[in-house]
Amino acid sequence: MSDPTQPSIPAFASRDPNSPEFWNERFERRYTPWDQAGVPSAFRAFAERHRDAAVLIPGCGSAYEAAWLAQQGTPVRAIDFSPAAVTAARAQLGAQHAQLVEQADFFTYEPPFTPTWIYERAFFCALPLARRGDYAQRMVELLPPGALLAGFFFFGATPKGPPFGVERGELDALLTPYFELIEDEAVADSIAVFTGRERWLTWQRRA
Ligand SMILES: C[S@@+](CC[C@H](N)C(=O)[O-])C[C@H]1O[C@@H](n2cnc3c(N)ncnc32)[C@H](O)[C@@H]1O
Secondary structure: OOOOOOOOOOOOOOOOOHHHHHHHHHHHHHOOOOOOOOOOOOHHHHHHHHHOOOEEEEEEOHHHHHHHHHHHHHOOEEEOOOOHHHHHHHHHHHHHHHHHHEEOOOOOOOOOOOEEEEEEEEOOOHHHHHHHHHHHHHHHHHHHOOOOOEEEEEEOOOOOOOOOEEOOHHHHHHHOOEEEEEEEEOOOOHHHEEEEEEEEEEEEEEE
């Protein structure tokens, strides 16, 4: 991901964001401009409105949100396919909750519970454009009717990502056959990479 506040992007060997190596290299070299280094306020407000609801967090990165949920006693699983991301996430959760983080690919992972909601932050926009249909299909498979896909979506076409922004019409076309949009809010505490281009959306799985 590029960040205008960072003067230069290191030369990386891996150029394919569909591979764990791409993300591993960036975590290992501490080039993580998407990392909020904390819990976003919209996430916290949503989680407080849905206490005790089981949460799956795909592409968790450093997993600040999973650590916060675990401290509340909320059932949570955070997954990432990059071993270096999993190491960072487990460090956030600490020894007591480290087992709540698994190294796994979202497209094949089977969670140990049926999620009441799945949290999205900087995961959809991390995927190559060709995987967007797979994302929607996997969300449909994982979430039963009434369950929620909630989190931050990054807008505006950005072909040279990640982050890959999405046009609003494309996202709506992808998800509305299966989900009803029930919340759509501006975000107050975006970090530089996402400022002015992300919104909090909550999608409810249709019956
Ligand atoms: C831009 S980072 C965002 C991390 C975190 N969600 C955050 O907000 O800081 C994208 C993350 O998704 C992970 N990822 C990408 N594709 C994945 C997949 N198919 N399965 C699991 N994790 C994946 C990457 O390893 C990376 O940690």
